[in-house]
Amino acid sequence: MNSPRWKRAVASAVAGAMLAANLSTLAFAQSPSPRGITLYEDAKTGALYRKPGRGRVAVTLGFDEPAPAPAPVVEKQVQELKQSNEELRAEFDSSQQKLLSENAALQTRVDKIEPAWIDYLDNFRNRYRVGTVVFGGYKLYTHTGFGPQQYDNNQWPGPGNNLYNSFDIDRAYLNFYFFPTPDWTLRLTPDVYKSYGTATPTSNSHNSSVSSNLAGDLNYRIKFASIQYNKALDWLSDATEGNVLQIGAIPNPMIPWEEHLSTFRYVTASPWNYLGLSSAQFGLSLSGPVKFNELEYFDYGAGVFTNAKYSQLEQSNTKQVMGRISAYPFGSKWDTQGLGITGFYDYGYNNAPPDNASLNTGFGPNPNAFGHVANAHLTRWAALLHYTAEEWGIAAEYDQGHNSFPGANLFTGNGPTVFFTPPATATAAGGTTSPYGVPYYNFSAMTAALLGNSRTVQQGFDLMGHVHIPETPLRLIGLFQWFEPNSKVNNDPLDFYRYMVGVEWQINEFVRLAVDTQNLQFYHDQTPFSTTYANSFADVFLPVPNTKTGKGAVFAPPSSITDPVPRDTHVVELNLEFAF
């Protein structure tokens, strides 16, 4: 029993010694001496021992704390450290400011960056203009008769429809102008129109027809579509700067100019426009002012145009030429300012296909009454004396024409049905009833005889003007037109005059309103008109076979036409213009 106890005691002592040694090591690691750990290196092998021995050299490992520095050195180091910190802070602040500044500049640049479409729109905006011109109003026809239209889209029912009234849109331009460069201008102007007619095929030559596409309501069509060169004569001299060359569906030299002169186009048409000369045709024209020392002494327009107007199909193989020149002897400061003298000439042809030229035309029982009228030429000319001031303007005009006012032009407002479509019995074959008993047939045949032949001469005189009523937004406007559709006819029942008087209110820069009365009066007395005399112009009053009786019986024409003078038309109107 004693031996194990001894062994256990020795083992316990050894274990305690080893544990003590380990604890001392741990103690070193936990709290190292300020001088570190001292070991002993064998000089030969380099092995380290905890205890000294032969050939071993003491080696101290661990923190080798320097000796405490003197106080001034520490303070210097502290100062250097502080200075370094401040420099770092300053550098940081500077960098921060620079970064903020750069961010702001970047943001500014980003803000200025514009999408491509904005740049495109800016360029586009400076190169186009869009506007509109609308005429509308209310018309009360206290008396209705046959006659020319006041202007496009202005038709009314014929005699027997007194107090007919209507609200109308007479014009609705959409004006598009494009200016790709200062030299060139493109204009597109669709306009509203009122379609009339039955949906039957329309003949477009002697041997062909086209189906109708009439819709019977307000439609849009191109009124103006032109390409314009704005420096056509700039090369010639300073005096001709701004003269323009136009091609396409363009205004002719006379009508638009005269509408500017009269100033009240939205109320009624100018004289030749009323008589059938449209304001636009397809063609080529040169126009512009001639100026010296900033004053305009001449203004002209000349061109070659289709015989058809802008809304018609050109059928002829000829063209018409028109020219106008206005002279301002004292120089005009703006447009037509001051005293002016104007001349206009138009030479053209009927809009008829070439293969119709060799065919005779006529009316009723005589299909050859007018001869080759389809091939006849026509002329229109006018001479004007005018004076325009800021507050007023007046113009006097003399007109003369040749074959320029057929019955179709007289009846653009409305006309007798039997003028456009004579009764079936009004033919060389005759029928069972007399055409001469059909209402308005004799009047229609007379009109055709007097105006449908190729030897007609027209003559007219016009006076128009406007004056501002001082201290008011009102102007007085007026137009008088006297016209002989065929001056070769004595006591022509179709001679007429028309007049318009009204008050115009300039509501603002874009809107005008006029209250006016427009009147068409065929001024001759109702004297019976000889059919023999009518036949001297065109042989349309012929006996018509009476097929009911037969045996050579005929329906004889009357010796005279009773009540040959058409009824007057009187209208009270409210006209509105919106121009933007």
Added chain:
Amino acid sequence: MERIKPRLAYLALAATLAACARFTALSPATWGASGNTSQTSAHLIPRVQNCGVLDAGSPSRFVCNGKVYTSFQLAKLRENEAKKYASGQ
């Protein structure tokens, strides 16, 4: 020397009369346009109701006191005047 003095007097009188004649030749309506007063100043801006119509179109043009304006120019002048009036300037 004595001959020169009457001539100078005549010249001075003529110049005075000419100046007076020019002043009286200017009507009140033209003062604004003659340069002493701006066209855009109160009561002298061109009003379309007092202008002559040159052309009804896109845009319409008018002539006022010898100067041609578009409808937009006249409208802007009128609106600016109304703003000035509203702000009490």
